[in-house]
Amino acid sequence: MDPTLYVILDRTAARGRDLEDLLERALAGGARMFQLREKAWPSGRLLPLAERLRERCRRAGATFIVNDRVDLALAVGADGVHLGQEDLPPRAARPLLRPGMLLGLSTHSVAQARDAQAAGADYVAVGSMFPTGTKPDFELVGPDLVRRLRPEIHVPLVGIGGISADNVADVIRAGADGVAVIAAVCAAPDPAAATRGLLEAIRAARDLTGGGRPL
Secondary structure: OOOOEEEEEEHHHHOOOOHHHHHHHHHHHOOOEEEEEOOOOOHHHHHHHHHHHHHHHHHHOOEEEEEOOHHHHHHHOOOEEEEOOOOOOHHHHHHHOOOOOEEEEEEOOHHHHHHHHHOOOOEEEEEOOOOOOOOOOOOOOOHHHHHHHOOOOOOOEEEEOOOOOOOHHHHHHOOOOEEEEOHHHHOOOOHHHHHHHHHHHHHHHHHHOOOOOOO
């Protein structure tokens, strides 16, 4: 798992663009961790797409995560599942996962992040870092929450929400191991170039802070 740049493939954010093509372009740009996020389609309809994305990630040596749906993650042999605060709780989800599957959790406060780590999360996502149009009901916590959590969260800490090449350095300098993005890649005119630009900004920020924590 390399959460340096965690690209979330979202059909709504992509505005009709093909998610398989977006995956190819983000892979070409250097991303190595992906999540399939779909809030509207039922699992049965989503299954063929998830299988194709999973297979392409496998061939590329990239990590493939399914958002929310433990059943779909298991069905396609995903590398893991990502759950929100209103999804199946970790204590119920973990026993369902295959050995070695990753469990990621979305958090919006110090208490939630602590609970996620205590529950055995393999990585903790924190957001929203900045205003975002992807989730209308977002909770704005800012990079300061990453800074407060860094001393006590010992699994990878991933900033999410409204992140772009212009502000990603603030999240990395606050102590994040990586960032998750949706529109910054899915809605970009050139997803490969957007991916490269984000990675360059992340590396530059790491250089200024003495490098990231080893994962």
